[in-house]
Amino acid sequence: MKVNIDPNSGFCFGVIKAVETAEEHLQRGHELLGLGEMVHNEAELERLENLGLKTVSIEQFPDLKGKAVLLRAHGEPPSTYRIAAENSVQLIDATCPIVKRLQEEMKKAWQSGKDQGVQMIIFGKPLHAEAIGLNGQVDNNGIIVENLDDLQTIDARRPAHLFSQTTMDAGKFEKIAEKLREMYTETGQNLIIHKSFCRQVSNRMKSIKEFAASVDVLFFVASKNSSNGKVLYQTAQSINERTFFISGIQDIDFQKIGIDWGKVETIGISGATSTPPWLMHEIARLIENAFDLT
Known part of the structure; x- marks a missing residue:
């Protein structure tokens, strides 16, 4: 029996940047606060908290004058920056560059089309931090959709832009886009579709299929709160x-689990873009010890 860790699994570069930024400040002995969950993984959050990171909410900003607050990779709405400035909170911005570019693209599209009644459609999770940040770029006028049924709220007589939260499923996005094309073909109104996925996340879809097919049993490691997971x-x-x-x-x-482990030749371990590599290695060691593979 062999235990293989998916070489394409683990932190995306946006999360790597945020975690490394946190570690750098904490290892210098600086007090550091994090706005919201730094990463959607309880084990990694606990590790960072043990290093000294404290999680805060934006409602606490008035009491944090002069404090340093780290912004996570998911991105924040403009209101976060405004409230921080009003309360003299020092922000350390670890927003993923891909999310940052998407925010700017959405803001530009909104500014140029809002006077013409443009609709800003966001394929995403309404309560996800990234979707909230994206909606903030359009003055919270975005229409966040998760499935085809949600498109009933779209007025195809008005122009629209379709964007996506960067970690959403590309296949589901295409179904949303195709339905909107049908709706807008009937009205002749303008529809612009932006494929705003993170390429690294999109590539993971292909690689996870290949990895899953290469092993007999797969343990997928992620937090239940991880959308990507x-x-x-x-x-x-x-x-x-x-x-x-x-x-x-x-x-x-x-x-x-109810498997005849004696007939299993390969066990795979993979994870989400928010799953720390150290956790997957910890699980690999557990499996190796359980089956005396060391």
């Missing part, structure tokens, strides 16, 4: 039905 897990399971979602070693019970 849910998409990648579902993709992996569609290829390999013996794919199991876990958040950490506490979720592994080899007997309950």
Whole structure:
């Protein structure tokens, strides 16, 4: 039996930047606060908190005058920067460059089209930090949609732009885009579709399929709060039905899984873009010890 860790799994470069920025400040002995969950992974959050990172909310800004607050990779709405300035809070901006460019693109499209009644459609999760940040770029006038049913709120007699949260499923986005094309073909109104995915995340969709097919059993490691994790897990399971979602070693019970482990030749470990590599290696060691592979 072999245990293989997916070489394409783990932190995307946006999360790497945010985590490294936090570590750099904390290792210097500086007090550092983080606005919201720095990364959608409980184990990594606990590690950062043990280094000294404290999580705060924007409602606490009036009490944080002169403090340093780190902005996570997901991005923030303009109101966050305004409230920070009003309360003399020092922001350390670790917004992912891809998200930053998307925010600027959306803001530009909104500014040039709002007087003509343009609709800003965002394919995303309404409560996700990135979607909230994107909506802020259009003065919170965005229409956030998750599925085809949500398109009933779109007025195809008015022009529209379609954007996407960077970590959403590309296949579902295409279905949304195709339905909108049909609606706008009937009215003849202007529709502009922006494929605003993170290429690194999109490439993970292809690589996770290949990795899932290459192993007998796959443990997919992610937080239940990870949007990207849910998409990648579902993709992996569609290829390999013996794919199991876990958040950490506490979720592994080899007997309950109900597999004849004696017939398993390869066990794979993969994770979301918010899954720390150290956690996947920890799980690999657990499996190796359980089956005496060391």
